Amino acid sequence: MLSATFGAVARATRLVAVTSSLRMKHTLPDLPYDYSALEPYISAEIMKLHHQKHHNTYVTNLNIAEEKLAEAIAKKNLNQIITLQPALNFNGGGHINHSLFWEVLSPNGGGEPKGDLMDIIRRDFGSFENFKNEIINKTVAIQGSGWGWLGYNPTTGRLRINTTANQDPLAPTTGLIPLFGIDVWEHAYYLQYKNVRPDYVKAIFNVANWENVTKRLHAAKMAN
Incomplete structure (x- = not known):
């Protein structure tokens, strides 16, 4: 105790040392697109x-x-x-x-990733379809509210799929660097998808910003 x-x-x-009296307050980031840009998927x-x-x-x-x-x-x-x-x-x-x-969402997203990201997905999951099915299944299966994640393990250099409860961030609980996340709190989908969480999770892949995910992968490798 x-x-x-x-x-x-x-x-x-440690937190106060970082967020001293001289710090700027946290602010709400602007979206990189209009609220309607992800329709009809969101x-x-x-x-x-x-x-x-x-x-x-x-x-x-x-x-x-x-x-x-x-x-x-x-x-x-x-x-x-x-x-x-x-x-x-x-x-x-x-x-x-x-x-x-x-x-990690974009109106110009969707499809399949290219280049390094696709190569490492195929290496670690066998195929993009295997990766997609695994993250969908694990995210849909979250009990209550939480997040489904694609993360990079800086120790092994491999990708892993994991989930976190509520608003727990990925890195502190798993040691993984987050590359792609799916929010499955009801506020993220209920007005449109009601209680059919699987349809929402699948729809996310139509607006997945693989270019951003690739940049995060490169940054994670450089930091390793």
Whole structure:
């Protein structure tokens, strides 16, 4: 219990060191396309609600939580530091995940990836179709809310498919660098697809931005 407490303090201290009083607050990123650009696969109504309401709420609450954390550390209020961890994790994860999500979708997306990305997908999954079926099946099977991911393992240099619950980001829980993510919170699809999650997950591949995913793969390799 004591070690866990010290760990929480250490994590909070590191966070405040990064997000000091001189930091700029987190802001909602602009979408790289219009709200209607992904239709008919994702409706403008969903995109507007998802971006302006849900993602914006994560950003707002993250800023509030970080301000409270800075105050708690200044006052050496250990109980408040520990109490704030869930809000920091949830809203920070929501901001990180959605910031990636918007970029790995494109009105000019879809089809199959090319070049290095296709080569490594074929190496690690046998074929693009195998990869697609695996990530669809694992993402659809998530219990409750969460994310399906294609990640890069910097230790092995291989791709892996994984899932995370709620707004947990991929890297801290698995060590994988996220390349492509599918949001399966109901706010991402329910207005259009109702309870038929598989149809939504399959539709995502019609707007998948493989060029962006390829850039993320190259960056992950360079950082290794």
